[in-house]
Amino acid sequence: MNAALQSETTRSNGPLYYHDAKFDTPAVKLLPADFFVTDSDLVLVTVLGSCVAACLHDAQAGIGGMNHFLLPDGDSSGAPARYGSYAMELLINAMLKAGARRERLQAKVFGGGNVLKGFTSNPVGTRNAQFVTDYLAAERIPILARDLMGIHPRKIWLFPHSGKVIVHRLPHAHDVEVRREEFVYKAQLDKKPIVGDVELFS
Secondary structure (H helix, E strand, O other), X not given: OOOEEEEOOOOOOOOEEEEEXXXXXXXXXXXXXXXXXXXXXXXXXXXXXXXXXXXXXXXXXOEEXXXXXXXXOOOOOXXXXXXXXXXXXXXXXXXXXXXXXXXXXXEEEEEOOOOOOOOOOOOHHHHHHHHHHHHHHHOOOOEEEEEEOOOOOEEEEEEOXXXXXXXXXXXXXXXXXXXXXXXXXXXXXXXXXXXXXXXEEO
């Protein structure tokens, strides 16, 4: 099966493939506004601050996918996959196109940490976390595991074929790096308004 990727970042050369040393396996790194669906034997990796990643899996088909969105909702023109409301549609549709069945979809959700002080008066991490849980409830897609909100950034690994997800809560030493990445995306939106340890989830 061909993997599917939609990128709304400035990258124009396709998926960011690399070799993940932690698990000694081919990997794809997702940035904000990316999503990726595959049945291949690789791992999908992303780092989250206030952003949220939803991981979907169809166990019978052996297909999994992940997105990474910055804000709960917004106008779908311009850079729509930045917004959860559109990023979830893209991910679900890509799963179905790849051969998954909607009634078999299961979810695991991560991120929404309030690491961006002053981002808004209403913390964006909390809004992202509430959005993804409400959206999946409305779509009747069960959430099997979640690690949302709090104050720590996270790094997650999704193994699409099995649906296994590993979460690593990053120490505050990584806050500056994660904040910088997310502020870059916030700045782009402002300039061009758009009309601790490893936890294993299996």
